[in-house]
Amino acid sequence: MPSQTVVVGSKVGLHARPASLLVKASSGSGLSVTVGKPGEKAVNAASLLSVLALGIQNGDTVQITVSDGASADALLAQLIEIVATDQDE
Amino acid sequence: MNSLVGIGVSPGVAVGKACRIAQITSVGPIPATPRKVFDSLNLVVADLERAAKTVELDIVRDVLGVQAMMASDPALIEAIGARLSQDIEYKDVRPDIIDSFRGFKTALSALGGYFAERIVDLDDILSQLLNKLAGTEHQLINLAEPSIVIADELTPSDTAHINLNYALALVVAKGGPTSHAAIVARGLGIPAIVGCKRALEIEDGSVLLVDGRQGKIYIDPKATEVESAQLREEALRARAAAVVGPGRLKDGSHITLLANVSDVNGAIEAAAAGADGIGLLRTELLFIDSTSEPTVEDQVATYKKIFDLMQGRRVIVRTLDAGSDKQIPYLNSSKEQNPALGIRGWRLTRTHDAVLERQLEAISKAAEGISLELWVMAPMVSTPAEANDFATRARALGIKKVGVMIETPAAAIHAEKVLLEVDFGSIGTNDLAQYVMASDRMDSRLSDLATTWNPAVLRTIQIACESANKLNKTNGVCGEAASDPYLAAVLLGLGVTSLSMVPSAIAEVREFLSTLDLATCVEVATLALNADSAQEAESLVKENLQR
Known part of the structure; x- marks a missing residue:
């Protein structure tokens, strides 16, 4: 299962637009995606409420894991990009 | 009853007929199968998605989009399924x-800040779902004519159901300055008053005068009341075209x-003043008010209170x-010959290093879990080595934006090296003027010397700015001069x-700046730099910037 860590670029953390974009990209992918702080419990990245409840702040490191599938690596790269970018700029 | 009061959250004056929005909340038991619950939830999602497509205001559209995602959230569906x-x-x-819903609300509430603000959305979805199941969902309210909207509370879904193009003003019984109604009104540029407890006593169809700046509602106002409110508003608007919102030049x-x-x-x-944040959070009070060093816990508690109020904004500690x-x-126990030139600011690390280490620890801890732009700076820095020492220690504690005060001539003249060590500079004009002019700023006999207007002080500031701009570092002013x-x-x-x-x-500064462009600022700065004295600089600038 492709997995990678990334530092959250959004000033407000994983909230509002960045969280919505992550959830939309995850839920529309057909693959199962989880997100969480490394070493802690990961949650379903297609659930906005679960992602919000992680309380991820700007500068936190999160680990994103995608289930095996044809486009898993491309999806992971896309999700990493979303989380690393400051979407509110 | 001629007038009512509330909290004015969006300025402006409006006159028009009251239109009361009837809000029905379902009461009594709701018998249903799980299937019906999920069908209703799907209908709520469909409503929200439809409303998001048709609503014109960006802010409402974004909120509705988020609500649609929450209402179709797999974790929420799972939580309901587990109980039913x-x-x-x-x-x-x-x-x-x-x-x-409660579990999610508790989790968001514990996180505070931006996260806790989403609870309102969960409540809104919950009430829509219950209303949908009980068959008491509210109807699309069509304002037939331009009207003043009166409501107990305005949720995002309420605003989605109202034809806001016809709303002249909003008057809401509940809520505060950051409530949805306030945000929507400011977005629409119409007056709004929230927290008006007696709002629902207003009769449907009565004529109202709403003054959003004063937070006052007049019922059946006299012509003179209307006229004076409108004149006052016009005068204020004419004077201060940009009294609200971020600071901008012309x-x-x-x-x-x-x-x-x-x-x-x-x-x-x-x-309340609409500041973009705090540019100088002084931390002396806590230390002055106690007889020994405040504990890290005490410091965390105090800083946290301030950080909480500044969520989403910048705070420079x-x-x-x-x-x-x-x-x-x-x-500061030892007697000093020249206290202003002695152990002060970051130099305290030479005698009480652990005190500053503990303070940095407290600042970093206090900001945990709060969404804010935390910047921290050290005062009284005069060498790149001091800047480096501060930056290294602050960064080691997880502080991301570190800076120094530029208040010694050394820091200004050598800014190119000093600022290289940090992320930003902040010019303390009071001390910089005192040190550049070698004039005690507490001595009133020297007040003509110890002023920022002195061309030598202005030149020193310019040198620091040139270096900051060359290095692409933010460089602000946090002294009295800025006011x-x-x-x-x-x-x-x-x-x-x-x-x-x-x-x-x-x-006042915001209003004045909105009348100037940068070229004019550069022009008057050049005049001041070339003057012979502080007094000449001041009068030249004032002559050229007639207000």
Whole structure:
């Protein structure tokens, strides 16, 4: 299962637009995606409420894991990009 | 009853007929099967998605989009499914549904800040779902004519159901300055009053005068009342085209306007004044008010209160600036010949290193879990080595934006090297003027010397700005100078990009700056730089910037 860590670029953390974009990209992918702080419990990245409840702040490191599938690596790269970018700029 | 009061959250004056929005909340037991609950939830999602497509206001569209995602959230569906697990008709699904939402609300509430603000959305979805199940969902309200909307509370879904193009003003019984109604009104540019407890006493169809600046509603106003309110508003608007919103010059370029704050009350004032944040959070009070060093826990508690008020904004904390005119007995014990040139600011690390280490730890801890732009700076830095020492230690504690005060001539002249070590600089004009002019700023006999208007001081500021701009580092001013509108213009002309001042000065500075463009600021700065004295600089600038 492709997995990678990334530092959250959004000033407000994983909230509002960045969280919505992550959830939309995850839920529309057909693959199962989880997100969480490394070493802690990961949650379903297609659930906005679960992602919000992680309380991820700007500068936190999160680990994103995608289930095996044809486009898993491309999806992971896309999700990493979303989380690393400051979407509110 | 001729007038009512509330909290004015969006300025402006409106006159029109009251239109009361009837809000029905379902009561009594709701019998339903799990299937019906999920069907209803799907209908809520469809409603929200449809409303998001048709609504014109960006802010409402975004909120509705997020609500649609929440209402279709797999975790929420799972939570409801776990409570309504049998395929039967339940006598009353209300308690189980409320329970299903509760876990998420508790989790968001514990996180505070931006996260806790989403609870309103969950409540909104919950009430839509219950209304949908009970068959009491509210109808699309069509304002037949331009009207003043009166409601108990306006949720995002309410605003989606109202034809807001016809709303002249909003008057709401509940809510505060950050409530949805306030945000929507400001977005629409119409007056709004929230927290008007007696709003629902207003009869449908009665004629109202709403003054959003004063937070007052007049029922059946006299012609003279209407006229005077309108004239006052027009005069204010004409004078201060940009009294609200971020600081901008006439040419539209953004100027960050921040507040100087020493305590929680200052932070409240800063927020009320519409500051972009705190540009100078002084931390001396806590130390001065106690007989020994406050514990890390005490410090965390105090900083946290201020940080909470500044969520989403920038807060620049200055580490303890004990010494000189701010003597703290348990820290500045030894008698000094020249206190202003002695152990003060970051130099305290030479005698009480652990105190500053603990303070940095407290600042970093206090910001945990709060969404804010935390910047921390050290006062009284004069060499790159001191800047490096501070930056290294602050960064090691997880502080991401570190900076130094530029208040010694050395730091200004050598800014190219000093600022290289940090992320930003902040010019303290009071001390810089004192040190450049070698004039005690506490001695009134020397007040003509110890002023920022002195061309030598302005030149020193310009040197610091040139280095900061070359290095692409933010360089603000956090001294008293920024609160003088004329000096503020000069500072911008010298290359400063943000101004921090007493909260009460913000409105006036913002208004004055909105009448100037950068070229004018540069022009008057050049005049001042070339003057022979502080007095000449000041009068030249004032002549050329007639207000």
